[in-house]
């Protein structure tokens with residue numbers, strides 16, 4: 020066994036070079052822990068290939084040795100998908116050295132990037148060409164396009180542009196046997212049978228390694244407007260969403276719900292002023308216009324003023340400068356990090372029909388408060404997409420770590436309610452290790468069976484990211 024491991028490490032070294040095969044415990048450590056600090060398991064090595072040919076050779080070497088691989092991008096995933104599991108020899112294949120922008124086709128409005136390019140670098144490359152890649156997440160400085168596609172990431176502009184799945188036109192993928200699937204096509208129409216690229220989107224590295232992608236670009240925004248509205252209830256937030264959709268059309272890009280407690284936590288780490296003191300709920304509104312001269316700011320202001328007149332919103336404030344807009348967004352984007360500093364929460368990333376969200380919140384709050392007296396609700400999320408980050412914190416002054424033991428019962432209450440209202444237990448973070456049991460519980464047997472058949476067809480030896488999703 021020790022010999023075959025040593026042989027594999029030697030093969031990996033000959034493929035990627037000794038500087039890119041990490042085996043010392045201290046070097047491997049950052050790659051075998053997840054962002055939330057929930058998962059950790061050993062890896063034989065971390066390999067950092069530079070080219071698709073190196074990735075294919077790494078895959079072939081691991082397959083020949085019967086060793087599984089865990090593909091990793093920025094390691095910002097929320098469900099332990101990029102972390103090895105216990106009880107299996109695994110190699111982490113970290114793609115961050117595959118960081119080339121291969122091409123930008125301005126006339127076709129597409130960009131071809133390698134999987135390890137960060138989301139922020141992809142946005143910047145598009146902007147340099149006068150275009151825009153609209154996927155946007157708080158982790159965009161670290162997360163990679165490979166990770167974004169593999170988790171079908173959502174973020175703050177899904178309302179207008181869709182998830183990562185909607186933004187991809189072509190993929191290059193290394194399969195479990197080391198074959199390369201070439202599909203870097205920039206076509207908006209291609210009805211030639213199964214759309215196989217979509218099998219790998221949201222697959223969390225369980226079907227193949229994405230090495231490059233062709234992504235859709237859009238006209239750059241000529242104007243943008245950011246505002247925060249204070250609301251008496253979530254039902255009012257849903258009404259405001261409908262109102263702004265009517266008033267702004269597809270200029271409305273982001274509609275983020277933030278509870279008073281989520282805002283308070285965000286404002287604590289680091290300290291920040293309160294944009295509209297004393298509101299039970301807040302909505303961060305983002306609008307953009309890609310045509311020139313549209314007086315967008317005035318339009319958003321009028322729309323919010325009429326919402327206040329109609330008593331949908333209590334008050335609203337619109338950013339008067341880019342710095343103010345950034346400060347408003349920082350309050351939203353900082354919530355996950357601030358929560359992490361406060362201590363562990365029982366987290367849920369759920370989606371529901373937008374119309375059912377007030378009912379969900381009412382019923383969930385009642386059931387959870389009865390089960391866990393004093394529980395605190397740290398609620399925020401992409402309300403425009405029906406996506407809530409529904410997080411539970413220990414009662415004030417309580418012990419956060421022991422509160423986490425309530426997770427199984429809390430998950431049951433929340434997810435049963437979500438299922439009863441036609442929602443999903445994972446809106447944008449995926450399944451990873453965290454929600455495997457929940458997936459099996461809430462997907463129908465026929466859905467699970469078809470997912471397993473696809474997994475078996477593409478990865479019969481179970482080498483691709485074992486222990487994740489249905490693997």
Ligand SMILES: Cc1cc2nc3c(=O)[nH]c(=O)nc-3n(C[C@H](O)[C@H](O)[C@H](O)COP(=O)(O)OP(=O)(O)OC[C@H]3O[C@@H](n4cnc5c(N)ncnc54)[C@H](O)[C@@H]3O)c2cc1C
Nearest residue numbers: 092093094095096100163165166167169172173174224229
């Ligand atoms: C502060 C913060 C805010 C966030 N906000 C959002 C948000 O708004 N919306 C959202 O959707 N997510 C959000 N996330 C979660 C996370 O950033 C996304 O899931 C992101 O898409 C993960 O990208 P990554 O490169 O870090 O992937 P990793 O964490 O490295 O991997 C995630 C999964 O994808 C697989 N994978 C990675 N690269 C590849 C590849 N090239 N080929 C095949 N499989 C691969 C891994 O095996 C793993 O299963 C947030 C995370 C943080 C820390």
